[in-house]
Amino acid sequence: MTEASNSAVDRRALRTGRRADGTPARVTRRRAETRERLLNAALTVFAERGFGRVGIEEICEAAGYTRGAFYSNFDSIDQLFFVLYERQAELVMAQVHDALAGATPDEGLPALLDRVIDALLIDRTWVLVRTDFLLYAARNPDTATALIQHREAIRETLQPVVAGVVDLDTMPPALRDPEALTAAVLALHDAAAGRLLLEPDLATLRPWLRDMLTALLSPRR
Template identity: 50%
Template sequence: MATARTEHTERRGGTEPGARRVTRRRSETRARLLDAAFTVFAAKGFGRVSIEEVCDAAGYSRGAFYSNFASLDELFFALYRQRADLIAGQVADALAGDTAALDVPASVDRVSEVLLLDLDWLQVKTDFLTHAAREPEVARTLLPHRARLRGAIAERLDRARTPLPAVLGDAGAAAHAVVAAYDGVTTQLLLDKDVDHARAWLKQLLTALLTRDGDPRSP
């Protein structure tokens, strides 16, 4: 006769692998839906996409969609959150260093590369910002993700004690200025599609913002 402990072990052994498979399968389904949605949103725009189009692109039924997302809005926000967190992590990595000192020109180069590589992302992000501007509740959920990007920049500037132009004030204000410069440059980029020009212009703006008199050699 099996003991209570044996029965418990057998039950665990019989259910856990299946549960893991279900969890992994659902995770893979969700990831495929997000990837498909990114492609479709970038091509057509958020307001012109239906759930059916996302499902067709991912190769799933509406049932698979609704087992992961309650609505297209929820999927859109999950997609934004996924990409925004990725970008914030990339920026943090680009600013990371073994020493406290920050090489401003080199860091500006790395950040410019990270922030300007994906035109599809810029189109999706712009759609989401426009959507959030009309929906206060959506805007409130968006704010922490933009704050994370600013926080990654501010933390690095503060840790390095980088001398900043007096007009900017502290590292937090400088981070706001960096993100504002990025937003401005990418608006033009969405129109002319000239990534090389946008990257060069962003580097000039960030260098001017983060160094005294716009000279990276200034103390």
């Protein structure tokens, strides 16, 4: 195998956590730290200047690395963004699972929603970056396709959680399908994120999101 091929395999292992044969890949502590610093630096400069207005050099400069360090971890800025996207999705799902872990069987929907919404750390910086990337993807069909696939993966992860706290038979006919109901929950989350851009007040946003989710998920009589 050539040196270039070895490099490509190394990058794949770092991105996916697995080698080409599917076995777990070993990532050194130093390399993991480099990757994390690049991700955090990219998030900062994306938020400050806007996605699409930032080049690899600017990310490397903010992180204190060379272009070589970037290409040892990511193939492109788009690919770096999707790693950020997956990291944020995993954080949100962890918050949801942690919030529901302490729930008791007799807790009703309002108490469960309180648990989840109080646990969510809604990050305006991430919302800014994600919104920029959404507009960028709208103008780039290949990127749009990849973004749709990532959003679908999030919906599939969240779907069992939603179905587990809601009696689907009590929902309106259009929302009795777990996929449709989960999509509606995510649409409300997106609406809350959009509101946060113009009104960066979590004290107001959390009750609004709680009211909207309660209206969506409450049983219909």
